[in-house]
Amino acid sequence: MKTYNTRYSDYDALDKYIRENEIDKNGNILIQIFSDISNKKLLSEVIKSLKEILPQAKIIGATSSAGILDGKTVGESLILSITVFEKTKVKSIIIKEDISDYSKGLLLGKKLISPKVKAIISFISSKIDGEEFLDGINSVNSEVVVAGGVAGRAKFKDKEYVFTEEGIESKAVVAISLEGEELWVNNFSNFNWIPIGKEYVVTEAEGKIIKSIDNIPATDFYKKYIGITNKNKVSRIGARFPLMVKKKNIYLSRTVVRFTEDQGIILTSKINTGEKIRLGYGDMSEIIKGSDTLYESINNTPVESLFIYSSTSRRFFLKKTADVEISPLCSSSSTSGFYMKGEFNNINNANMLFTDTMTILTLSENKDKRIKIHSAINQRALISSCTEKTILYNLIKTTGEELTEINLRLEEKVLEKTKELKSQYFTDSLTGLQNRNKLTKDLCNNKYSKLALIDINYFKGINDFYGNNVGDSVLAELGRIIKIYSDEVSLQCFRLNSDVFAVALEREKFNLDFLEKIEILHKIIDEQCFYYREFKIFLSSTIGVAINEERLLEKAEMALNYAKRNKKSIQIYNENSDLSKDIEENLTWIKKIKDAINEDRIAPFFQPIVNNHSGNVEKYEALIRMIDEDGRAIAPYYFLDKAIKSNLYSQLTKIMLEKTFNAFKNSDYEFSINLLLEDIDNEETRNLIFQKLKEAKNPNKVVFEIVESEGIEKFDEVSKFIDKVKEMGAKVAIDDFGTGYSNFSYLMKLNVDYIKIDGSIIKDVRKDRAAEVVAKTIVTFAKELGIRTIAEFVSEEEIYNKVKSIDIDFSQGYYFSEPKAKL
Structure with missing residues (x-):
């Protein structure tokens, strides 16, 4: 390959130059036009001439503030750089579609980048955001070197x-790609401004204007540290003391152009709110020394052609010294380029937009080819500098580098800790599986199309029987088994809470066998044997599945709950199934409950409790009722369970406490109120109970009924509550005694006043010998402890007589009265 550089004067001279150098005999030709002449008519004439003389050539170009030819800055010139390739293909493109700048880069990348493309040269108008444009290219392939930059102009x-070759545009992207297996591409840059001081944050910015830094006006910030109060001087010192913006751990220069009337700072390039900046400092002699180092590197690189894309603001800052910087290239006839508003360069496999840099692209089709650059720049040609100035520069540079190193180490630690915390937030500590937080995040991103929730049945029993350590060991091993299977069949797995796991299929993975895989997993879990010492532990599971549903987790939970209620192994959510009808019914009841609360239609109904020895009514039980819109009372059987599951239950208890205490405030009757474990666990409910007892005239007339199974489940909490309310004067009854797993030993430890024998025993006591024996046993046990007994569900005279014959103290039921709204 070879590059020919010439200035355009007219058609004939161009034609002669091309014929003499036999350029027209080559097939793969790239022509770059570097022009500081912004005459569209002239540019059109040049392009037309080139197309006529070299129709096979690909042309790319831009206007600029000045050109570079054979190591010298040239003005009022139109430079033609013609590169002839032997083994490299050239392809050109122009993008002028009205799409985002990121999309322009994305489109360019898709059209030009292929596996054999080594480099792209691109020029863009200054109306295009160079950073977003390059981000678009990087999204396709960030390793392909992008050289070139932002077009400029010589005069305002x-x-x-x-x-x-396709046309001239004022707002567009032009580019060429270089494709060849035997093309060696290298890019170099020299910046050498140094960051000084600590990092600051841009707290408000819009486009190229910074409005505030660390929440103070941008102009006040700049004046504070640079000491400039005259805004007219800013343009003269803005390049020497630019703002350094941190991007991908690299500090890039953004020259301060001028102040705005509303205390803002205008920069040469766009900056975003939230970006980190430091003040910068540039010294001419040190900047030129950096170029020395750059040229030494180029001498060790394959080079047949060399192109310079340098910065206009750098040229203005260096002034005449700009020519000194590029002077070592004067011996190379293969050197050309120009000064631009912004330069493209690839650093650490990322194409980035720079300003104030000199970037160089080298090309060669021969890996052994070199050009010799005499890199020892004549220091006498530089602006004179004293020893003190050099010492000051070195001091600033060294301390700045140390501060940068400290910042980098701190950032690394912050990133490491953030990564650790993020991992903890999204990982289950026991099993190492992803947790509910991760599943929720993924579902928000619409990642999964199918989801199965796996509930381990009766796992609480394993914890209670073997202890939590054994339970944890079983869960950890189960998590490992689920993970191995999930990996084998390309599913994601999670542990959502204590004994609930989940597996999900990613949306882009098409899998018709999801249900089949879930059935296999269900079988694996149910057949798996876990060992503890000489004991074998077997598990069983219930699974709820949702497929291609909105609110996937919610629907899978509905399916799981339905499966558990109906004792099904696996349940798939279906809009048309009984499950959907149940859900619809639940939603209807929830609305009814909410409406009843808001419209004050929750009320206590009172059922009398009769003394079996005197036959007199001595007590009442307050029973909750919901009054419908037609005035009919609805029993708690229909709505209480739904209120508990929808977190409305505590509101119902508070209403019952308020209205029942109010109903009996002037009464001598003893009255009882039902409580569940949810009430005892709820701090607000407990405090309301204690408050009502303090306010009551006769707290000794108050009885709290606690369901037997509720009391056993959390014995310590219930015991403390009972001691507290009894200390305040109230009484306590155990309700529904005789059902479930009745436990006389725990009853001995609770300081209760009444036992209410469950209705399932009482209704059969006159005709079922077993029921009679159970009832007598409870009565005998209670009397030994000094606890009085109450028979529930006494519905007829024969039952009442039988209850009295076995010496039960009180009776309650429809034989005496149904619950009524008033006493």
């Missing part, structure tokens, strides 16, 4: 253009 009144 001039227009900016970018162009290819």
Whole structure:
């Protein structure tokens, strides 16, 4: 390959130059036009001439503030850089569609990048956001080197253009790709401004304007540290003291152009709110020394052609020294380029937008080819500098580097800790599986199309029998088994809470066998044997499945709850199934309960309790009722369980406490109120109970009924509550005694006043010998402890007579009265 550089004067001279150098005899030709002449008519004439003389050539170009030719800055020139390739294909593109700048980069990347493409040269108009454009390219392939930059102009009144052989545009992207297996591409850059001081945060920005830094006006910030109060001087020192923006752990320069009237700062490039910045400092002699190092690196690189895409603001800052910087390239006839508003460069496999840098692209089709650059720049040509200035620069540079290193180490630690915390937040500590937080996050991102929830049946019994350590060991092993199976069949697995796991199928993975795989997993779990010492532990599971549903987790939980209620192994959510009808019914009841609460239609109904020895009514039990819109009383059988599951139950208890205490405030009757474990666990409910007892005239007339099974489940909590209310004067009854797993030993430890014998025993006591024996046993046991007994569900005279014959103290039931709204 070879590059020919010339200035355009007219058609004939161009034609002669091309013929003399036999350029027209080659097939793969790239022509770059570097022009500081913004004359669209002239540019069109040049492109037309080139197309006529070299129709096979691909053309790319842009306007700029000045050109570079053979190691010198040139003005008022139109430079043609013609590169002839032997083994490299050239492809050009122009993008002028009205799409986002990111999409422009994405489109360019998709059209130009292929496995053999080594580099892209691209020029964009300054109306396009270079960072977003490059992000679009990086999303396709960030390793392909993108060189070039942002078009500029020599005079303020001039227009900016970018162009290819297809046309000239003022707002577009132009690019060429270089494709070849034997093309060696390298990119270099010299910046050498240094960050100083600590990091600050841009707290408000819009486009190229910073409005505030660390929540103070941007101009006040700049004046504070630079000491400039005259805004007219800013343009002269803005390049020496730029703001350094941190991107991908690299500090990039953003020159301060001027102040705005509303205390903002205008920069050469866009900046975003939240970005981190530091003040920068540039010293001419040190910047030029950086170029020395750069040229030494190029000498060790395959080079047949070299292109410079340098910065306009760098040129203005260096002034005449800009020519000194590029002077070592004067011996190379294969060198050309220009000064741009922004430069593209690939750093650490990421294409980025720079300003204030000199970037160089080198190309060669021969890995052994070199060009010799005499890199020892004549220091006498530099601006004179004293020893003190050099010492100051080195001091700033060294301390700045140390501060940067400290910041990097701190950031690494923060990132490491953030990663650790994020892992903990999304990971179950016992099993190492993903947890509910991770599943919820993934579902918010619409990641899964199928979800199964796996509930381990009766796992609480394993914890109670073997202890929590054994239970944890079983769960950890079960998690390992589920993970192994899930990995084998491409499913994601989670542990949602103590004994509930989940598996999910990612949306992009098409799998018709999801249900089959869930059935296999169900079988694996149910057949798995876990060992503890010489004991074998077997598990069983219930699974709820939701497929292609909105609110996937919610629907899977509904299916799981339905399966558990109906003792089914696996239940799939279906809009048309009984499950859906149950859900619809639940939602209807929840609305009814909420409406009843809001419209004050929750009320106590009172059922008398008769002394079996005197036959007189001595007590009442307050029973909850919901009054419907037609005035009919609805029994708790229909709504209480739904209120508990929808977190409305505590409101019902509070209403019952308020209305029942109020109903009996002037009564001598003893009255009882039912409590569940949810009430004793609820701090607000407990406090309301204690408050009502303090306010009551006769707290000794108050009885709290606790269901037997509720008391056994959390014995310590219930025992403390009983001691507290009895200390305040109230009495306590155990309700529904004789059902479930009746336990006389725990009853001995509770300081209760009444035992209410369950209605299932009482209704059969006159005709069932077993029921009679159970009732007598409870009565005998209670009398030994000094506890009085109450028979529930006494519905007829024969039952009443039988109850009295076995010496039960009180009776309650429809034989005496149904519950009524008034005493």
